[in-house]
Amino acid sequence: MASRVFELIEKEKERQARTIELIASENFVSENVMKAMGSCLTNKYSEGYPAHRTSGNKGRYYGGCYVVDELEEYCCDKWREVFHTDYHVNVQPHSGSSANLGAYMSVLQPGDTILAMNLNNGGHLTHGSSVNFSGKLFNMVFYDVNAQGYIDYDDIAAKLREFKPALVLAGASAYSRIIEFDRFRALIDEAAEEFHAAGDPDYHPYFMVDMAHIAGLIAAGVHPTPFGYADIITTTTHKTLRGPRGGMIFCRPELAKKVDSAIFPGTQGGPLQHIIAAKAVAAEEACTPEYHDYIRRLVENCKAMCDEFIRLGYEVVTGGTDNHLFLVDLSNTHPTLTGKHVQELLDAHDITLNKNCVPGEKRSPMQASGVRIGTAAETTRGRTKEDFIEIARRIDAIIREDLAASAEG
Ligand SMILES: Cc1ncc(COP(=O)(O)O)c(C=O)c1O
Structure with a gap:
């Protein structure tokens, strides 16, 4: 029997397959x-x-x-x-x-x-x-x-x-x-x-x-x-x-x-x-060695991606990461951009992450001045350090293009 529910499940499956998942609290189960x-x-x-x-x-x-x-x-x-x-x-x-x-x-x-x-x-x-x-x-x-x-x-x-x-x-x-x-x-x-x-x-x-x-x-x-x-x-x-x-x-x-x-x-x-x-x-x-290896890789991937953002001129809270996530603080480098705007902008390019408050936040949590980026989900999909560096560059290019368009407009 055709069911609206299963149609929607298929639709979500397709969304998950299409997008790059950088929400630090998400993952893909076995x-x-x-x-x-x-x-x-x-x-x-x-x-x-x-x-x-x-x-x-x-x-x-x-x-x-x-x-x-x-x-x-x-x-x-x-x-x-x-x-x-x-x-x-x-x-x-x-x-x-x-x-x-x-x-x-x-x-x-x-x-x-x-x-x-x-x-x-x-x-x-x-x-x-x-x-x-x-x-x-x-x-x-x-x-x-x-x-x-x-x-x-x-x-x-x-x-x-x-x-x-x-x-x-x-x-x-x-x-x-x-x-x-x-x-x-x-x-x-x-x-x-x-x-x-x-x-x-x-x-x-x-x-x-x-x-x-x-x-x-x-x-x-x-x-x-x-x-x-x-x-x-x-x-x-x-x-x-x-x-x-x-x-x-x-x-x-x-x-x-x-x-x-x-x-x-x-x-x-x-x-x-x-x-x-x-x-x-x-x-x-x-308990398996494969899982322990996955965790080691996701931390390495996180450091590599975080370093690339810093190289591209972004500010990262604490200047780096020891775990599976990091926070990009836009307040000094991109004062006109809110976390909410970047989240929505990237959504339109099939990259999923979330806005986040930063230490000393001046905006409301619904706007926020930062974004949180995590590598757990995409490491499960097998992405490597090089892939994460490439994704950082893509995000930077999307942000630059958006800033250029709003300067023109
Ligand atoms: C540190 C911490 N504790 C608790 C929770 C709540 O978990 P749940 O969404 O399953 O209620 C979260 C969710 O993101 C979290 O980050």
């Missing part, structure tokens, strides 16, 4: 990840957790869960293998945002203070935006980046003392440099000791890491790991991890019960077992 997502597992209700998983949990609320019990256990085991960790893992969050909501609700009360990265400097909406649950439920305070665009660890140390947060969050959506998790931990412990010495022995702030963007790099060992430093770690599964859309929460074993109950029954209902199956496939893939 056939097996697709197959698992489209499987009969979508038919199964399985509220709860496999019975023996967390001491004290009550198992599932429905019958017929013995197969999905095995599947969910396997998925958890595989992800622990990916990150070489004995942390507890919950694979049920429907998205990165749900994972962050569950993580906050597991250890905080509404009104508690969270110290997170300033959203203009690369933090995510769920890290305290006033239009998001995080900004509505919690008292959000922010640390900044320094004049060079790097995380300002001195600012974190000062804000820890000023605000005495219940939780400190590291992680971002648009930050191109290494995040020093060991340094965060040391700063948190140091501030806590000072409060203990000053007569508050019960002050124990949590350290949470949202590794959504860089999880694949951590899995492949090309970015320092937060395991061993953070109390709670959240991630999406669809960015550099190249799995289905979804989220996960890792935590120290002593927080397992709190995290599990914050997800179900705290903030979600029935888990998506077809997505959990696809997460397990992605975990199997992330």
Whole structure:
């Protein structure tokens, strides 16, 4: 039977095949990840957790869960293998945002203070935006980046003392440099000791890491790991991890019960077992040497493309990248161009990326003065350093042509 839906799926398939995909949070999943997502597992209700998983949990609320019990256990085991960790893992969050909501609700009360990265400097909406649950439920305070665009660890140390947060969050959506998790931990412990010495022995702030963007790099060992430093770690599964859309929460074993109950029954209902199956496939893939090689290549590609933009006269926040993305700051070099305009201009040339705020942003987030560029998706398609250099040149030519046309017009 002809269906409008399948016509539209074909249309989107064609769009994806035609365009160059530079959105830093996107990727192309394998056939097996697709197959698992489209499987009969979508038919199964399985509220709860496999019975023996967390001491004290009550198992599932429905019958017929013995197969999905095995599947969910396997998925958890595989992800622990990916990150070489004995942390507890919950694979049920429907998205990165749900994972962050569950993580906050597991250890905080509404009104508690969270110290997170300033959203203009690369933090995510769920890290305290006033239009998001995080900004509505919690008292959000922010640390900044320094004049060079790097995380300002001195600012974190000062804000820890000023605000005495219940939780400190590291992680971002648009930050191109290494995040020093060991340094965060040391700063948190140091501030806590000072409060203990000053007569508050019960002050124990949590350290949470949202590794959504860089999880694949951590899995492949090309970015320092937060395991061993953070109390709670959240991630999406669809960015550099190249799995289905979804989220996960890792935590120290002593927080397992709190995290599990914050997800179900705290903030979600029935888990998506077809997505959990696809997460397990992605975990199997992330354990392979081919995946580790892919991650190494995508970082090399990112550096090569970023260097080419700099060579062409563009300003890049921090002057480079250590990961899968970088931010082009147009405010000094192209003051008449907004990020929104460049995004739309490139869309018309089948190059897809997104506008992004830059440190010290003067425009609204809907206009923005920068664009974010990532190499995860096109590296999956096999593109090389030379290809990315060529794409940078193409983008530059399109921008030049546009500027020339508007000067004439
Ligand atoms: C750092 C970070 N955390 C969380 C999320 C939210 O993920 P989702 O879109 O799956 O809710 C994102 C999404 O881009 C992100 O960049």
